[in-house]
Structure formats: C-alpha cells, structure tokens
Amino acid sequence: MDHQLADFTATAGTRSNHLGHWDDPDRVDPGVDVRIAQERLDEIVLEMADVRDAHRVLDVGCGFGGTMLALDRRLHGAELLGLDVDHRQLVTDRCLSPGRPNRFHWLCGDGSRLPVRSSSVDRIVSIEALWHVPSREQFLQEAARVLVPGGRVAVVDILVQPGAGSVVGVDDLTVEAELSSTFDPWPEVFGSVDQLEERAVAAGLRPLGHVDATRQTAPTYLDHGDAHRRPGDAAFAGSAGVRMFVALHLAGALRVVYASFERPRG
Ligand SMILES: C[S@@+](CC[C@H](N)C(=O)[O-])C[C@H]1O[C@@H](n2cnc3c(N)ncnc32)[C@H](O)[C@@H]1O
Numbered sequence: 001m002d003h004q005l006a007d008f009t010a011t012a013g014t015r016s017n018h019l020g021h022w023d024d025p026d027r028v029d030p031g032v033d034v035r036i037a038q039e040r041l042d043e044i045v046l047e048m049a050d051v052r053d054a055h056r057v058l059d060v061g062c063g064f065g066g067t068m069l070a071l072d073r074r075l076h077g078a079e080l081l082g083l084d085v086d087h088r089q090l091v092t093d094r095c096l097s098p099g100r101p102n103r104f105h106w107l108c109g110d111g112s113r114l115p116v117r118s119s120s121v122d123r124i125v126s127i128e129a130l131w132h133v134p135s136r137e138q139f140l141q142e143a144a145r146v147l148v149p150g151g152r153v154a155v156v157d158i159l160v161q162p163g164a165g166s167v168v169g170v171d172d173l174t175v176e177a178e179l180s181s182t183f184d185p186w187p188e189v190f191g192s193v194d195q196l197e198e199r200a201v202a203a204g205l206r207p208l209g210h211v212d213a214t215r216q217t218a219p220t221y222l223d224h225g226d227a228h229r230r231p232g233d234a235a236f237a238g239s240a241g242v243r244m245f246v247a248l249h250l251a252g253a254l255r256v257v258y259a260s261f262e263r264p265r266g
Pocket of ligand 1 (some may be wrong): 064066086
C-alpha cells in the first residue's frame with residue numbers, strides 16, 4: 001500500500017482511490033477532471049446501497065475517505081464508520097471528522113473479520129477493496145452477520161476472467177504473478193460475478209442485481225489533464241502489474257463489477 005500513500009502525498013490529497021465512471025464511454029471529454037467521474041462512481045454505488053438519512057453505514061476499505069465524504073454530502077444524522085486495514089491512511093482520515101452533519105468513526109480492521117456488533121449496520125459499501133481482502137466468502141459472511149435484517153451491501157469488485165492471459169499473449173500464471181506483485185494483496189485474482197453471487201447466497205444474502213461497468217470505467221486511463229500520471233503516457237513509469245491491469249481492462253478480460261445484496265428479513 002506504500003504507493004497509495006505516496007500518490008496521496010503527491011496529489012495533495014485526492015481522497016478517491018478508485019476508477020472513474022462515465023455513463024457514455026464513447027463520448028468522453030478528455031478535458032474533464034477524472035475526479036468528477038470518480039464522484040459519479042461513488043454516487044452509483046451509494047444509489048445501489050440505497051443509503052438513507054440516519055443510517056449506520058460501514059465503508060469497508062475506506063482508504064483516504066473519499067466515499068465517506070460522498071456519504072457525508074448526501075446524508076444527515078447518519079453514523080458513518082470507515083474501516084481500513086491500513087492504519088496510515090486512517091491517520092490522514094481522522095482530520096475529516098469534526099464539524100460535519102454526520103458522525104464519523106474510523107476503525108482499523110480487516111474486511112474478513114469486521115470489528116462490529118452483529119445486526120448493527122444498515123448499509124455496507126466497499127469500493128475496490130473486496131479483491132484485497134483475504135477471502136470474499138468471509139467478507140460476505142461478515143456482511144450478513146453485521147447487517148440488520150433488510151440491510152444492504154453494495155460493492156465494487158475487480159474480477160479477472162479465467163483464460164485472460166490468452167487475450168494479452170501470456171499464460172494465466174503470468175497474469176496472476178504480475179498483478180499480485182503490484183496489487184498485493186490480491187489473494188484470488190480469477191473469478192466471475194456468478195461465483196460472487198453464489199457465495200453471497202451461501203452466506204445468507206440475496207443478490208439484488210449487478211452492473212458490469214468495465215466499459216464505463218475504462219476511460220479512466222485517458223488523458224484527463226494529468227497524462228504524466230496515466231498509463232497511456234510515454235513518461236508513465238507504471239509497473240508491470242499496472243500495465244497488465246490496464247491491458248486486461250481495455251481488452252475486457254478484467255471485469256469491473258458493481259453488485260448489491262440484501263440480508264433478507266425474517
Ligand atoms: C483501491 S483502494 C480503495 C480505497 C477506497 N475504497 C476508495 O475507493 O477510495 C483499496 C483499499 O482497500 C484497503 N484494504 C486492503 N486490504 C484490506 C482488508 N483486508 N480489509 C480492509 N481493507 C483493506 C486498502 O488499504 C485500500 O485502502
């Protein structure tokens with residue numbers, strides 16, 4: 001996670017550390033700030049989670065708090081819990097708490113062992129963190145445990161399709177090794193949305209639907225005025241893992257999926 005801290009310092013505090021979303025990826029204005037597209041992704045996930053005023057909302061893998069701020073802009077009288085395994089990011093988050101319409105709490109913990117009471121959370125959101133947790137099954141079981149009956153969880157997951165290597169001319173072991181070397185930890189690289197939904201059902205959650213946003217998130221790599229930081233630029237010093245991630249994404253062999261689930265009542 002060191003590169004994330006370095007990036008955060010270098011960009012003077014961009015708090016969203018996730019892809020952008022363009023509703024029409026065929027009509028992207030390169031002059032538009034990528035941050036607007038990141039806010040759009042937050043907005044879509046918060047809609048899928050159906051967050052409401054006065055809810056107790058848990059953001060798993062909250063990072064630098066971008067989604068917590070999006071929740072704060074949208075809600076009143078809510079209790080917002082930001083959880084991350086990386087205490088260094090949480091240190092930068094604590095200054096965000098005072099004087100807001102909602103109560104903030106910051107928790108250091110692992111997405112597969114949530115330090116939260118059972119049946120105590122109305123909504124869970126988790127943007128691009130699920131692929132890092134030690135086990136998706138355990139995350140989903142924990143979500144089912146801590147949500148109130150009728151509560152919802154909305155996630156953004158990154159799923160590499162089995163056989164993806166052939167799309168970029170290498171074998172799947174190379175894909176796995178390169179991605180894991182940069183995006184460590186990434187315990188389970190290959191998967192599908194069907195598998196994710198089956199696991200959710202096994203954990204006691206009901207799938208509410210999903211969106212494949214692979215195309216809508218791909219313009220993240222275009223020049224949005226900060227080309228030297230983007231993989232398409234000649235001066236970009238991205239690692240082999242980043243280059244692999246981008247190549248798979250642009251080829252559609254890496255799927256960006258937004259999915260939501262409910263803990264059924266009764
Ligand atoms: C790609 S960043 C996304 C951060 C944030 N959700 C956002 O959208 O800006 C992934 C985050 O997951 C966190 N993370 C990694 N492993 C985790 C785990 N086991 N439990 C909770 N968070 C984890 C990282 O520290 C990082 O902040």
